[in-house]
Amino acid sequence: MAGADILQMQNSTSVEILQLMELGHRTLRMIETMPKPSIAAVNGFALGGGTEIALACDIRFAAENAVFGQPEILIGVIPGWGGNLAPAAPSRHGNSQRNDSKRHAN
Numbered sequence: 001m002a003g004a005d006i007l008q009m010q011n012s013t014s015v016e017i018l019q020l021m022e023l024g025h026r027t028l029r030m031i032e033t034m035p036k037p038s039i040a041a042v043n044g045f046a047l048g049g050g051t052e053i054a055l056a057c058d059i060r061f062a063a064e065n066a067v068f069g070q071p072e073i074l075i076g077v078i079p080g081w082g083g084n085l086a087p088a089a090p091s092r093h094g095n096s097q098r099n100d101s102k103r104h105a106n
Helices: 014-033 051-055 073-074
Strands: 039-042 044-048 059-064 067-070
Touching: 014 051, 039 051, 044 051, 051 067
Parallel strands: 039 059, 044 067
Antiparallel strands: none
């Protein structure tokens, strides 16, 4: 999952961009505060808003080919949905943990 199309946003007004950012904030807040655990499963690219959505979830599974990133920072734009302000932290359902099966295999 990728986030907003930066090229498309170049033709948007500041009001339209603000509306998109506010929608993203509301969406992530809904994911973060829902009463049941939220799960992100990433198999491939999770860029921009995709990374921010994964960070909002309580549990994240990532395939070996998963790629996370915030490409907007390369052009001087901060993540629009607040992903830079809410790093993955222990959730209300337990700690985020990395499960590296290769590390545990003997």
